[in-house]
Amino acid sequence: MTIVQAINNALDIKLAEDKNIVIYGEDTGFEGGVFRVTEGLQKKYGADRVFDSPLAESAIVGTGLGMALSGLRPVVELQFDGFTYPAFDQIISHVSRMHNRTRGKYKVPMVIRFPYGGGINALEHHSESPEAFYAHIPGIKVVIPSTPHDAKGLMISAIESDDPIIFMEPKRIYRAIKQEVADDKFSIPIGKAKVLAEGTDVTVVAFGAMIRECQKALVMAKEAGISVELIDLRTIYPIDKETITRSVEKTGRIVIVAEAPTGFSVGAELIAIANEEAFLHLEAPPKRVMGFDTIVPLARGEHFFMQTPEKIFYEIERTVKF
Amino acid sequence: MIFKDFDPKEDKIFRIIDNEGVVINNELMPDIDDETVVKAYKAMLYARTADEMAVSYQRQGRMYTYPPNIGQEAISVAAGMIIREKDWLVPAFRELGAWLAKGVSLKEIFLYYMGNEEGSNFKNANHMLPFSVPIGTHLLHAAGIGYSINYHKKDEVVFTFTGDGGTSEGDFAEALNFAAVWKAPVIFTVQNNQYAISVPVRNQTKSINLAIKSYAYGIPGIKADGNDFFAMCAAYKQAAGYAKAGNGPVLIEAFTYRKGAHTTSDDPSKYRSKDEEIEGEKTDPLKRMKKFIDNKGIWKEDEEKLLEEFRIEIDQQFSEAENFTPYRLEDVFQYTYVDLPDDLKKQKSEYEQFLKWKESRK
Ligand SMILES: Cc1ncc(C[n+]2csc(CCOP(=O)(O)OP(=O)(O)O)c2C)c(N)n1
Ligand SMILES: [Mg+2]
Numbered sequence: 174m175t176i177v178q179a180i181n182n183a184l185d186i187k188l189a190e191d192k193n194i195v196i197y198g199e200d201t202g203f204e205g206g207v208f209r210v211t212e213g214l215q216k217k218y219g220a221d222r223v224f225d226s227p228l229a230e231s232a233i234v235g236t237g238l239g240m241a242l243s244g245l246r247p248v249v250e251l252q253f254d255g256f257t258y259p260a261f262d263q264i265i266s267h268v269s270r271m272h273n274r275t276r277g278k279y280k281v282p283m284v285i286r287f288p289y290g291g292g293i294n295a296l297e298h299h300s301e302s303p304e305a306f307y308a309h310i311p312g313i314k315v316v317i318p319s320t321p322h323d324a325k326g327l328m329i330s331a332i333e334s335d336d337p338i339i340f341m342e343p344k345r346i347y348r349a350i351k352q353e354v355a356d357d358k359f360s361i362p363i364g365k366a367k368v369l370a371e372g373t374d375v376t377v378v379a380f381g382a383m384i385r386e387c388q389k390a391l392v393m394a395k396e397a398g399i400s401v402e403l404i405d406l407r408t409i410y411p412i413d414k415e416t417i418t419r420s421v422e423k424t425g426r427i428v429i430v431a432e433a434p435t436g437f438s439v440g441a442e443l444i445a446i447a448n449e450e451a452f453l454h455l456e457a458p459p460k461r462v463m464g465f466d467t468i469v470p471l472a473r474g475e476h477f478f479m480q481t482p483e484k485i486f487y488e489i490e491r492t493v494k495f
Numbered sequence: 496m497i498f499k500d501f502d503p504k505e506d507k508i509f510r511i512i513d514n515e516g517v518v519i520n521n522e523l524m525p526d527i528d529d530e531t532v533v534k535a536y537k538a539m540l541y542a543r544t545a546d547e548m549a550v551s552y553q554r555q556g557r558m559y560t561y562p563p564n565i566g567q568e569a570i571s572v573a574a575g576m577i578i579r580e581k582d583w584l585v586p587a588f589r590e591l592g593a594w595l596a597k598g599v600s601l602k603e604i605f606l607y608y609m610g611n612e613e614g615s616n617f618k619n620a621n622h623m624l625p626f627s628v629p630i631g632t633h634l635l636h637a638a639g640i641g642y643s644i645n646y647h648k649k650d651e652v653v654f655t656f657t658g659d660g661g662t663s664e665g666d667f668a669e670a671l672n673f674a675a676v677w678k679a680p681v682i683f684t685v686q687n688n689q690y691a692i693s694v695p696v697r698n699q700t701k702s703i704n705l706a707i708k709s710y711a712y713g714i715p716g717i718k719a720d721g722n723d724f725f726a727m728c729a730a731y732k733q734a735a736g737y738a739k740a741g742n743g744p745v746l747i748e749a750f751t752y753r754k755g756a757h758t759t760s761d762d763p764s765k766y767r768s769k770d771e772e773i774e775g776e777k778t779d780p781l782k783r784m785k786k787f788i789d790n791k792g793i794w795k796e797d798e799e800k801l802l803e804e805f806r807i808e809i810d811q812q813f814s815e816a817e818n819f820t821p822y823r824l825e826d827v828f829q830y831t832y833v834d835l836p837d838d839l840k841k842q843k844s845e846y847e848q849f850l851k852w853k854e855s856r857k
Contacts, residue, residue: 199660204693204766225694227663228630256629259664294559294610298628435842465842467831472559472610473822477846487849 174354177347179321180210180286183328184248186358188218191246194332196223198233198250206250208288208347234260234285238268241283241337248332254289254341255298261306268337269312280335284328288344289317290382290432292479294472301469302381302433307339308410308442315409316363317341319384321352323407326361334363343381350385366413368420372402374493375426377485378417378443380406383430389482390489397486399493409439417443418450425456426492430485435463457495462488497523497733498715498745503706508718508750511725514777516786518725525729529793535576535724536784536794537801539568542591543781544805545601546755549608552813553759558608564591566722566754569780570686571656572596573727577735578654583644584623585637585655587630589686593654597623601809605816612826613819622651631657631664634683638670641679641744652738653681660691662705671746675712678743682734685746686721688753693766706748714744721749722780725787752778824850 174182188194196202196211202224205212215223226233230251237247251257264285271279291300308315314336318324324342331338369384370391379387384405394401402420406413421427427447429440440461447459462485464478501509511520518524527535546563553561564571567589575596578584584597594604598620607614607626615625627633637655644651661667662685674681685705689696702708709716715737719730727749734745752775756763763772788794828835828843 199691200693207692207760225698227699228660228691228694229663229665231665232663259629259632259666296560296628297626436838465827465846466839467827470822470827471607471612474612474827475610477822477824477827483853484849487852 174321174325175348175351176318176321176324176342177208177210179325179354180328180342181212181214182354182356183325183332184211184214185217187329187332188214188222190358193244194222194246194248195240196248196250197226199226199228199252201225201250207252208344210342211250230256230258230260231263234263234268237283237285238263238271238281241281242271242279246282246332248284248286251285251287253299254287254301254303257287257303260285264307264313264339265310269310272336273312281337282335284331284338284340286340286342288347289341290343290345291469291475292345292382294475297471300475302431302464304341304409305433305438308439313337313339314363314411315339315341316407317343317381317409318407319343319346319381319405320350321354323361323367323405325354326359327363327407329358329360330363333360338363341381345382346385361407364408364411364413366407366416367405368402368416369405370401370403372400372424374400374424375428375489376402376404376417376420376424377428377430377489378404378406379430380409381432383432383480386480386482387430387485390485393482393486394489397490399489401489406439412442412446414446414450417446421447421451422454425454427459428462428485428489428492429460430462430480432480433464434466435461436466438463457492460488460492496715496737497729498717501717501719503704503709503716503718503748506703506718508720509726509730510720510723511729512723512783512787514783516783516788516790518787523729524725525732527725527728529791531576532788533794535572536781536788538572538575538592538595539724539781539784540798540802541805542568542572542595544802545591545809548806548809548813549605550755550759552605553608557817558605559610560758560760561608562588562758563755564589566775566779567686567688567751568592569724569727569784570684570721570749570751573724573731574654574684576728577731578652580621581651582622583637583640583651583653584620585633585640585653586624586626587633587656587658587661588626588628589658590656594620594623597621599623601812602815605813606819609816611819611822614816631661631666634661634670635666635673637681637683638674638677638679641674641681642677644680645677650739651680652735653679654684655681656684656686658691659685659687659689659696659699659705660694661685662708663699668711671708671712671714671744674744675714678741680738680741681744682731682738683744683746685748686751687748688751690753690757690767692757692761704748706746709746714746716746716748718748718750721751722778722783724780724784751780754779
């Protein structure tokens with residue numbers, strides 16, 4: 174399965190299992206979404222469960238909240254990272270805090286899913302990585318898978334969560350990775366990172382499409398005799414401090430790889446964790462291998478902005494040699 | 496005022512020529528001389544040729560995703576005939592005719608769709624904003640510019656556009672309301688091409704048409720045949736007169752049909768029938784205009800020859816875009832702020848260090 178198919182499969186399993194799940198968004202119903210993640214689901218479950226909404230992100234999320242408060246479990250789709258912002262007000266002012274404001278009387282079992290990230294030569298506003306904005310909102314959980322297997326297991330958990338989940342899908346690898354994924358239902362816990370490779374010299378933390386780039390960098394590092402521990406964060410918030418801390422205590426070095434601008438980012442949070450939890454173990458300054466603090470350039474300039482295996486290796490080596 | 500005669504409540508459509516190019520509403524025919532009619536037809540042909548070539552460049556992998564205007568040319572070419580140099584154009588992304596009239600070059604448009612921000616600079620187009628990809632959001636800018644025009648007592652009008660899908664965004668409602676409250680001189684055009692990607696307009700709204708939304712804001716609205724150049728021209732003339740006289744904004748629904756795909760990444764056969772497309776073909780704005788011209792016998796040139804000239808000229812502009820100065824590292828940074836903060840200067844120089852290292856490994 175690809176990531177697209179794995180998410181489709183997870184949605185399919187949950188739609189079959191729970192009559193209260195509804196799915197909607199722009200082009201999400203009849204066409205199955207511009208990336209075909211929801212393809213075939215309207216046919217199978219009917220247009221009152223899987224449907225196209227009018228074109229308005231704030232309305233998609235705001236109505237989703239209403240549904241979640243009244244017995245449904247909506248899984249709404251926003252078409253692209255750069256078009257989630259019209260819904261930002263609903264997310265920060267309502268979705269995230271209804272449970273708290275009602276002192277637990279109302280839960281918000283909803284998933285807001287959207288493709289994110291660059292590297293596909295897209296138009297303006299189609300290549301952004303806004304995970305830090307959303308992870309910064311108390312009351313919201315943010316999940317980002319990097320493989321088809323994880324995409325399925327995490328999506329099942331996201332739909333079953335009684336807290337609102339932002340589920341960001343790395344569009345660059347939507348179809349690039351094929352993997353055997355079990356047909357049956359399984360779930361992967363939200364809030365748990367995964368150690369993809371064990372190592373002793375440096376901890377590299379990444380997520381989403383950057384995992385694949387890091388794996389390529391690891392090959393280069395190995396040739397250079399550097400032993401890298403690679404961690405796939407999988408959930409941005411709640412962030413898995415324990416896995417990060419244990420690894421940094423062992424390696425004494427941390428390099429974070431992500432697509433978003435460097436400043437005020439998930440990278441900044443991870444460095445804070447390394448400092449707060451493993452300060453005395455650090456042997457080199459933590460390093461963020463992330464985008465410039467600029468707007469994501471259009472296609473012609475994007476190669477400067479995106480993290481490549483070579484750049485990741487360069488920073489790994491500098492950190493180890495520090 | 497035609498806006499009164501074609502009340503959106505009655506779901507009337509303002510039309511001047513029929514599908515055979517025959518004038519069915521002579522009274523309201525705008526006063527346009529033959530030479531201008533031919534000029535407008537050529538502008539439509541040019542826009543279509545450019546679109547067809549853009550789609551083919553994209554297929555050849557020489558350009559990225561592109562949203563063609565095919566089938567909708569009469570609207571923005573008509574707007575382009577009425578808009579003046581000092582008037583403002585606040586576009587969405589499907590108004591090629593108006594951009595060109597404003598002075599944007601095809602080279603710039605191609606450059607933008609090749610993924611270079613330089614294409615949004617519009618060196619020779621005064622008072623025009625870049626294309627707006629986030630649907631509907633730019634309509635508010637048009638309202639703000641309208642306020643500014645009133646404030647400075649200027650003789651200017653703002654032309655702004657969105658699609659049928661765009662009318663569902665909150666910003667659409669807010670922009671019309673603000674412009675109305677401020678009596679801002681803004682002409683809002685909704686190009687109703689009947690689709691928002693795969694979603695047909697009947698699933699977008701329960702309004703009987705889109706022009707009727709004007710009622711909610713207390714402004715004039717009209718549903719015009721967007722594939723009828725003359726109807727669009729007449730509507731824009733009246734709208735511009737109304738706005739310039741200090742009466743405030745108007746809403747024009749330009750009823751049309753998106754003949755092509757939403758963009759080069761889209762496949763409409765997934766969500767609409769061949770029959771429907773064949774039906775849509777009958778209202779093609781270029782064919783109608785050509786029939787009108789032929790009926791009147793006002794143009795004798797060889798169209799094939801003209802098209803060939805267009806193709807050569809368009810290809811020339813494409814080459815210029817293709818051969819544009821290669822994208823440099825500093826292009827990523829330089830316009831982020833008026834003065835580049837030190838932190839960004841450092842990020843740039845660190846990247847240069849990396850590039851040196853990379854070079855040294857070769
Ligand atoms: C805020 C926002 N949401 C979603 C999109 C993705 N998108 C691009 S075009 C489009 C449909 C627009 O339909 P319409 O307004 O009718 O204009 P048309 O493309 O038909 O000219 C969508 C949903 C976007 N660009 N901006
Ligand atoms: Mg449309």
